[in-house]
Each structure stands twice: as structure tokens, then as C-alpha cells.
Amino acid sequence: MTAPQQPSTPLSGSTGLPPAAPFGADSAAAPGPGEVPADRRGGPADRPPTPPGAEQTPPWFRPPGAPRPPAPGPTPPAGPRRATTAPSRRRLPIVLVGAVVALVLIGGAAFFSWRYLEGQRYDARLAADRAAAREVAEAYLGALRDAKAAAALDTAAERPGNASLLTDETLRAARDKGGVTGIRVGEATIAQDRARRVIGDAGTVEVHYQVAGQAVDVALPVSRVGSHWKLSAVTSRVDLGAGSPPRTVFGTVPDTTIVDLFPGSYRIATTSTFVTLAEPDLIVTAPDPLGAAAQHWTGGEPGLSTQARSAITDAAHDSLSACLGQRSLTPAGCPIAITTGSAITVRPDTIRYTLLDDPWPGAEVTFDAASGGATGKVTLHYRLEAAATSGNVEGVVRQDYSYDAHFTADLQGSTPVITWK
Structure with missing residues (x-):
């Protein structure tokens, strides 16, 4: 059975490799005898950062015939790094502005279209x-x-x-x-x-x-x-x-x-x-x-028509003729009213009236606006004859009369109606 291998321990005072660093320790933390510190060798602390995406080739892996990289030398101290904005953050405001502009254009087009249609409907x-x-x-x-x-x-x-x-x-x-x-x-x-x-x-x-x-x-x-x-x-x-x-x-x-x-x-x-x-x-x-x-x-x-005067005078003539034909000293509705003394008695049946001239050519006829009729005036000249007695004496009364007679004419009917005043 083979015993586990023990780590070799150099002898005191012997020369050879430097002591191995403990497991997990940084071998570059402390240089060995006769070695140049890492910061002097142009190590990672002195190298500029590799740009993102650049191909990183280990120094020990070079294709055959590839030029050797230049020897590292002192580099200037690194200055303050400028903060950069991520591309996605730079694009966000642009997108928002574009969206707002698009909405404004769409809204404006819709508004003007609506106004146009409203104008068309109004017209x-x-x-x-x-x-x-x-x-x-x-x-x-x-x-x-x-x-x-x-x-x-x-x-x-x-x-x-x-x-x-x-x-x-x-x-x-x-x-x-x-x-x-x-x-x-x-x-x-x-x-x-x-x-x-x-x-x-x-x-x-x-x-x-x-x-x-x-x-x-x-x-x-x-x-x-x-x-x-x-x-x-x-x-x-x-x-x-x-x-x-x-x-x-x-x-x-x-x-x-x-x-x-x-x-x-x-x-x-x-x-x-x-x-x-x-x-x-x-x-x-x-x-x-x-x-x-x-x-x-x-x-x-209003006024009297051309035939009105002749119609009125004809009616007045007929009315007067009727009056003169009555056997009375005071015929009703006539322009005649004769009185005698109390000693004289006139026999009515013997009364006769006679016109002494023609009064109608000189008759005056005027329209009466108040009544809508006409008024007239005619000058009468006539004689009264009648048998009379005075006491035991009989005789004949013969008397002439002359005066203006007035009348009105109602013109509502087909023939004027004469009324003597």
C-alpha cells in the first residue's frame, strides 16, 4: 500500500525555487528575491482597458510568425473617466418626441377634417x-x-x-x-x-x-x-x-x-x-x-255721384208734388204749414196749391258725410186757394207764399227718400 505523497519542504538554507504561496493566495502580491514587482512590469494595473468587443489574445498564444507585441513600458496615469449614456437611454427621448409629434399631427389632421366636414354640412x-x-x-x-x-x-x-x-x-x-x-x-x-x-x-x-x-x-x-x-x-x-x-x-x-x-x-x-x-x-x-x-x-x-243730384231732385219734386196735392193747410211731412185767424174757417175739401214757378233748376243738393246722405234746399213760390167763411160771410181765400224749404235725402236704398224739415 502506498502512503500519500507529502508536500516537499525545502531544506533550510538550500537554494532553489521560492517557496510556494499558500493555496488561494495571490502569487503576484509579493515579489520573490530578484524579481520585479508586477506594477513595474507593466502588469494589469498599468495596462489600458481593453475596448469592449476587442479580441483578447493571450501573450502565450500567438500564431506562428505573428509579430510580437511591443514591450510594455510606462503608461501615463489614468485620468478621470467620462460618464457615458447607454444607447437605449439616449434613444428614449427621441422616441417620445416623435410620438408626441405624430399624435399632434394626427389630432390636427382629424380636427381639420372634422372642421371641413362640419363646414360642408353647414353649407x-x-x-x-x-x-x-x-x-x-x-x-x-x-x-x-x-x-x-x-x-x-x-x-x-x-x-x-x-x-x-x-x-x-x-x-x-x-x-x-x-x-x-x-x-x-x-x-x-x-x-x-x-x-x-x-x-x-x-x-x-x-x-x-x-x-x-x-x-x-x-x-x-x-x-x-x-x-x-x-x-x-x-x-x-x-x-x-x-x-x-x-x-x-x-x-x-x-x-x-x-x-x-x-x-x-x-x-x-x-x-x-x-x-x-x-x-x-x-x-x-x-x-x-x-x-x-x-x-x-x-x-x-265720399261724394255724390253724377246721377245722384238728379235722382235726389226728382225724389224731392215727387215728394213736394204729393204735399201740394193734399187737402190740408198743414199736410204731414211737407214743407207747408199755413195758419188762419180764428174768425176764418177754411173748407179743407176746397184747398188747392199751385206752384208759381219751377224751383228745381236752382235747388241745392249737398252730400252729408255725417249721415251718408244728402241735404237740399229749394225756394218755393206757390199759391193757396180755398173756400172759407168768416162769420156769416162766405168767400175764397187766395194767398201766395214764398220761402226756402229744406230737406234731407236718405241714399241707402235704390231711390232717395226725402224728408222735409
Whole structure:
């Protein structure tokens, strides 16, 4: 059996290899006799650091024929090393900035695309509203031209309160006399705020037409009612006057003196055939502006017609003739009232009246605006003859009379009615 090998121990005072360092100790920590310290030999402490990734070749492993590395020599003391940033850390801010820029560009593109689309939708809505406003103006004027009152009223945002004259018959008469012709509808203007993309509910439509040959250029106001555009006003309010006799429009007596009329030409008259108006033609050119008061018709001053005077004097002549034919000193309703003394008694059956001249050529007849009738004055010159007694004496009374007689004429009927004062 072989004994384990013991470590050799050099003899004291003998020469040879230096003592071996204990296991695990750094053999380069302390130089042996006659050896150069490691820091003097250009050891690792004096060598510059090998760049990362560089090929490290041990000095003892060289290919045949490879040049020997230069002998190590003293190196300058190492200066302070500059801190370096890892490549991944340098790239991170760049990536973040790029992402932010990309988000800004995408957001800006999306915003401008949205604004563009909103603008397109806004323009489309505005164009549709303008077209609808023009259509309602065209429908209104077309209904007036065609004398369709109901269709014209359908274009109104609010119907007039008095529609007694807003009929097809009246509108046809107005058209035949001088209605709406030559219609041209222009552009519509709608209230809007483009910056806020807001379209209002009111506007105007420029239109051109003629009424009784008179050119009319007007901006018709329109307003939105629900989902439809309507005309804010379709009629004109006219005050025909409250005088007597009552006014008529194409022979129709309106419910009130203030009437609503469509644009057109109208003939205004009175209920009396003997009373005419100074300017009987009324032309309504356009609907009233919103909130406007009724316009007073200045051409409505009444007066007697050309045949009224002769009709009145003829009626007064007949009335006076009836009076003169009565057998009474005071015939009822007549301009005759004769009295005698108490001593004289007149036999009524013998009374006779005789005109001594013709009073009618000089008769005066005047229109009375307060009553709507006429007043007249005629100078009478007549003679009374009658049998009479005074006591026991019988005789004949013959007396002439001359004075102005006054009368009024009611002109409401087909024949003037005379009343003597």
C-alpha cells in the first residue's frame, strides 16, 4: 500500500525555487528575491482597458510568425473617466418626441377634417334653407297670380285675423283689374353665424313683380315654422274708413272697416249707388312689414255721384208734388204749414196749391258725410186757394207764399227718400 505523497519542504538554507504561496493566495502580491514587482512590469494595473468587443489574445498564444507585441513600458496615469449614456437611454427621448409629434399631427389632421366636414354640412343646411325660403316665396306669388286664396294663405307663418275678403272671388277680381304678373324670385338671405355654425330662423327673399303695371321690388320676410319656411306676412291691413255709407270691396261689405288684402288692384265703393269715392281704385303692392299698423286709405273721401243730384231732385219734386196735392193747410211731412185767424174757417175739401214757378233748376243738393246722405234746399213760390167763411160771410181765400224749404235725402236704398224739415 502506498502512503500519500507529502508536500516537499525545502531544506533550510538550500537554494532553489521560492517557496510556494499558500493555496488561494495571490502569487503576484509579493515579489520573490530578484524579481520585479508586477506594477513595474507593466502588469494589469498599468495596462489600458481593453475596448469592449476587442479580441483578447493571450501573450502565450500567438500564431506562428505573428509579430510580437511591443514591450510594455510606462503608461501615463489614468485620468478621470467620462460618464457615458447607454444607447437605449439616449434613444428614449427621441422616441417620445416623435410620438408626441405624430399624435399632434394626427389630432390636427382629424380636427381639420372634422372642421371641413362640419363646414360642408353647414353649407348644405344653409343651401337647403335658402332653397326652401325661395320656394315658399314662389308658391305665394304664384298663388296670387292664379287667384288661389287658400294656397296663398298656406304660405303664411300666421294667418290674418280677418279673412272675409281673402277669397278666390275677390282675388280673381283683383287679378282681372290688375293683379300680380311678371314674377321673378331672387336670392334668399338667412340669418346665420358661420363662425359658430349656427343658422337662424328668419330671413328675406328678394322678389320682383308687377301690380297693375307698377313695378315692385321688395324683400319678403320669411321665418322658420317647425321644419318649414313660411312668409312672415302675406297681406296688407287697410283702414277703409268708418264713414257712412259703409264701404264695399268689389261689391262685398267687409266685416270691419279695417281689412286684410292680398297684393292686387281693388275697386272700393259704398253701399249706396248715389255715393262714390274720390279715388275708388286701391292698389296693394306688397304685404305689410312685421308689426306695421293698418294703412289709412286716403282716397276714400265720399261724394255724390253724377246721377245722384238728379235722382235726389226728382225724389224731392215727387215728394213736394204729393204735399201740394193734399187737402190740408198743414199736410204731414211737407214743407207747408199755413195758419188762419180764428174768425176764418177754411173748407179743407176746397184747398188747392199751385206752384208759381219751377224751383228745381236752382235747388241745392249737398252730400252729408255725417249721415251718408244728402241735404237740399229749394225756394218755393206757390199759391193757396180755398173756400172759407168768416162769420156769416162766405168767400175764397187766395194767398201766395214764398220761402226756402229744406230737406234731407236718405241714399241707402235704390231711390232717395226725402224728408222735409
